[in-house]
Amino acid sequence: MLSIYYTQKTLHMTPQFWEWCKLQLPLSICEKIEKGLSKSKMETSLLGYLLLKVVLAKNNVSDDFAKLYYTPEGRPKIGHDFDFNISHSDEYVVCAFSKDHQVGVDIEKIKSISLEFLKDFFNIDEWENIQLSRNSQETFYKLWTQKEATVKADGRGLNIPLKEIIIQQNHGYVESAKWFLQEIPLHKKYMMYVATNEPIQCYRSVKINFKQTH
Amino acid sequence: MEKEELIDNLKAQIIRQLNLDVDPDLINGESPIFKNSGLGLDSIDDLELVALLGRNYGIKVGYLEDIQKKFKTLNSLADFIIKESVEQT
Numbered sequence: 001m002l003s004i005y006y007t008q009k010t011l012h013m014t015p016q017f018w019e020w021c022k023l024q025l026p027l028s029i030c031e032k033i034e035k036g037l038s039k040s041k042m043e044t045s046l047l048g049y050l051l052l053k054v055v056l057a058k059n060n061v062s063d064d065f066a067k068l069y070y071t072p073e074g075r076p077k078i079g080h081d082f083d084f085n086i087s088h089s090d091e092y093v094v095c096a097f098s099k100d101h102q103v104g105v106d107i108e109k110i111k112s113i114s115l116e117f118l119k120d121f122f123n124i125d126e127w128e129n130i131q132l133s134r135n136s137q138e139t140f141y142k143l144w145t146q147k148e149a150t151v152k153a154d155g156r157g158l159n160i161p162l163k164e165i166i167i168q169q170n171h172g173y174v175e176s177a178k179w180f181l182q183e184i185p186l187h188k189k190y191m192m193y194v195a196t197n198e199p200i201q202c203y204r205s206v207k208i209n210f211k212q213t214h
Numbered sequence: 215m216e217k218e219e220l221i222d223n224l225k226a227q228i229i230r231q232l233n234l235d236v237d238p239d240l241i242n243g244e245s246p247i248f249k250n251s252g253l254g255l256d257s258i259d260d261l262e263l264v265a266l267l268g269r270n271y272g273i274k275v276g277y278l279e280d281i282q283k284k285f286k287t288l289n290s291l292a293d294f295i296i297k298e299s300v301e302q303t
Contacts, residue, residue: 035252036252036254037236037237037240037241037245037252037253037254038234038235038236038253038254039235040235041234041253041254042254045254088256089258106257108258113258113261113262113265114265114268114269116265116268117264117265117267117268117269117274118261118264118265120274120275120276120277121261144258144261148257158257158260158282161277
């Protein structure tokens with residue numbers, strides 16, 4: 001079963017809530033986050049770790065949070081009995097979790113972007129698809145999140161040249177590997193895709209609320 | 215354009231274009247662009263940076279993977295812009 005956990009950040013965190021969140025996480029993670037320069041990105045990063053901790057607890061693998069490590073390519077990993085992947089954009093932080101699949105997830109807020117300089121990151125068919133579509137911005141974000149979810153599931157991230165990730169009919173191809181893509185509707189202003197190593201029969205979405213009452 | 219002036223311009227352009235809530239005075243030439251310890255730019259921000267380089271400096275970046283490897287700091291990004299500008303003249 002694939003589960004998509006998500007939380008929505010609607011306000012800047014109060015100092016009290018920030019301190020409470022930090023108490024839930026290892027000191028090393030808090031120190032890493034607090035080296036950042038952007039307050040909103042620090043808050044999002046903190047929420048990402050907090051969401052992961054909640055996800056592990058809900059799936060009865062909470063003790064594994066201490067085993068969190070990063071691969072040489074920068075992908076977070078924990079155990080071998082499950083896989084997870086985190087993504088965030090603007091207000092939303094999401095965590096895809098599965099004990100049955102390898103997963104990659106990407107969410108992006110759909111906002112205006114200059115497409116004219118981005119042609120080299122897509123192959124001819126994909127670029128034509130973007131240019132000829134009724135809503136080129138939406139088509140761009142669809143292809144982008146599909147590619148991102150695929151390379152995150154693969155584990156090598158942007159070390160794979162984007163043009164070499166082929167997206168065809170809800171499948172992402174990286175070298176000889178085939179990944180299955182599923183759109184996850186969350187909000188009309190956002191595009192989100194999950195990539196898995198096997199087809200998904202069904203998935204569930206779970207909203208996690210962190211109330212700023214602390 | 216002097217390198218220091220270029221770095222100041224890049225700082226302002228990146229903050230504005232990517233809508234970052236960052237105090238410019240806290241950023242210097244050695245501030246990491248992509249790591250969480252610095253500006254913390256993510257993948258879609260990479261594309262905004264590519265568009266910024268194309269629009270403001272006439273520079274084409276062909277491989278997104280180059281962005282995070284070559285432009286670790288504002289200093290390295292400024293050096294790249296200066297080098298590309300010399301080669302184009």
